[in-house]
Amino acid sequence: MNLQALMQQAQMMQKKVKKNVENAKKKLAEKEVHAEAGSGLVKVTMNGRHVVKRLSIDPSLLQDDPDMIEDLIAAAINDAVRQADELHETEMASATNGMGLPPGMNGLF
Numbered sequence: 001m002n003l004q005a006l007m008q009q010a011q012m013m014q015k016k017v018k019k020n021v022e023n024a025k026k027k028l029a030e031k032e033v034h035a036e037a038g039s040g041l042v043k044v045t046m047n048g049r050h051v052v053k054r055l056s057i058d059p060s061l062l063q064d065d066p067d068m069i070e071d072l073i074a075a076a077i078n079d080a081v082r083q084a085d086e087l088h089e090t091e092m093a094s095a096t097n098g099m100g101l102p103p104g105m106n107g108l109f
Contacts, residue, residue: 017096024095025049031087035079042072046080048087 028048036043041061045054055076061069 020095021092024091028088028091031091033080033083033087035076035083037072037075037079042069042076044073044076044080046077046084048084048091050081050084052077052080 029051031048032045032053033048034043034045038058038061041058043054043056044052046052055073057069057073061072
């Protein structure tokens with residue numbers, strides 16, 4: 001195989017990966033994860049792009065210590081971030097699947 005043909009193949013692969021990654025990012029913006037803390041007293045909905053869409057605090061919790069409320073909010077958001085990260089890894093892995101990328105390269109997107 002000559003060098004020019006190899007370069008053309010690499011450019012085609014690059015365009016395909018770019019298109020797949022863009023599609024995966026669109027899907028991530030549409031997908032949501034749901035997390036909660038305090039047995040559902042605090043609920044968070046976040047999309048796959050780490051944007052918090054909704055935050056719900058049970059009114060009964062508002063009578064409690066502000067530190068506890070803050071801890072529950074942080075716990076729910078952290079759980080949502082973890083779930084969104086897992087969703088992101090899955091979507092990006094499928095976007096670059098079969099591209100022959102070396103191990104560890106999928107995380108660059």
